[in-house]
Amino acid sequence: MAFIELDNLSHIYHQNQENEFYALCHVDLSIEEGEFVAILGANGSGKSTLAKHLNALLLPTEGHCRIDGMDTKTAGDVWNIRQQVGMVFQNPDNQIIAAIVEDDIAFGPENLGVPPAEIRRRVNAALKTVHMQNYRTFAPHLLSGGQKQRIAIAGALAMETKCLVLDEPTAMLDPQGREEVLSTVKRLHGEKGITIVYITHFMEEAAAADRIVVLAQGHIVGQGTPGEIFSMTDRLRQWHLDVPFAAQLAEGLRQKGIRLPKGIYEREELARELRKLAPGATDGKRNAD
């Protein structure tokens, strides 16, 4: 059984009322332990609703959500589930509660009744993992957005979480903050084998995932590797998603008669292909006219 299993899951807001709304509609999705899955979708596609099922902040109206075999509908398992799945939200200012960084990270384990020495160890380890050990005694409001998000991630790590669900963690950050958060997430996945569910609007961030899941109007409409998803430029537009720079450029060049292979979505790859087409290139390939 997969670590995360959504089984025919529907979520209905305002059920049996005039404004009844299916935010998620019969969704089936399995995520294996150690996987890095990015979830893409337009505003209102159901991404955040899906994320909130993964640690039982929302419960399915129909169907089931199972984490490590535990059903989120089983009231007795909710705390176990939340220990396994940590959440990081979009707004860095809405999820920090303590006045000192290390207190904030200690909050979770304290609530679990972890002994003080063990809390100390976990807090230090978590801060080290997100490269924030020098900010242990800082007041969170003096940190940048990217640093705050890393503190939020450290808070989840101190719970010894197996899985991190990040709901647009970089939407409110500047480019440097985005890079800090993304590289932290990649490291947690690569070095610690933490399962990552990463919701984003930024295609270049989704490119870091093993698998991309696309949601539209509460349905899963596409799944595949970043290469598979990003080469479908028409579908991306249909799904109201950005087309990555290299795919957009390659498409424009193809329309001008430049013979480029399909499926290019990375800059390096496009640059390589263009060099091959240059006048005087050694392998003799040139554009049509």
Place this chain on the structure above:
Amino acid sequence: MPIELKHVTYTYMPKTPFERTALQDASLVIEEGSFLGIAGHTGSGKSTLVQHLNGLLSPSSGQVLIDGVDIHGKQTKAEKIAAREAKRKVGMVFQYAEHQLFEETVFADIAFGPGNLGLEEAEIAERVKEAMSLVGLPYEDFKDKSPFELSGGQMRRVAIAGILAMHPKYLVLDEPVAGLDAVGKEKLIKEMRQLHKKNITMIFVSHNMDDIADLADQVVFMGQGRILLHDTPAKAFREKDILREAGLCPPQMYSFLEELAAAGLPVDTGALTVKQGIEHIVRALSPKSE
């Protein structure tokens, strides 16, 4: 007539242990009819700068002139009135402006500003209608809706319409497309272009150099509370050292062409948008007439 900043310095919490100079000796002329993009790292002073443009912050030293009126020169009653009128010419749309919606209907929310100007009902309704059409929200479909049942992009457009209904001559937008999906973003960018065509001077703050390259005819780079550069995009992105100092990256097309050129493809660099870049690459790949 322009907006003019003359040697503006702003210090937060002066004479306390938290004293911090967020803006240092900033001088800038924003010409009427321009489309100015302001870029800079977090903490570079961008937000402090734009909050001076309509008097939300008063400079610790220096002057702000809107169409020649010093908005903080409040000696006489007449000057005070002139300053207030001048400030009204500058509309300000904050980051995540949709968080500031509060009325029960879209109409009431947009009408709130003009209502405060003491205008007649008919004039207010006219302005609301006009503002909604400027941001692409059909009046009949949206006027009675609750702003809170709209999508993120629609909510932001309601917030912008609320400012437009005040008939600003200058419109300042702080990160206008942050957090919107591709379609919401594309629509808003198109509407910003149309507003500029309707003779509104546009000033926007963005982290996204591709958006700046796409929209702006003037750019300002900020770093450590200073204006590092003010120029046209074509010239500004050539200044690699300043970009680096500001912690900014050039537009993707710009750096991609440089990479191609460095790898030996005889391509003209300097294109800022994908459209221009395509032309440069096509030219480089065309067989030379021999």
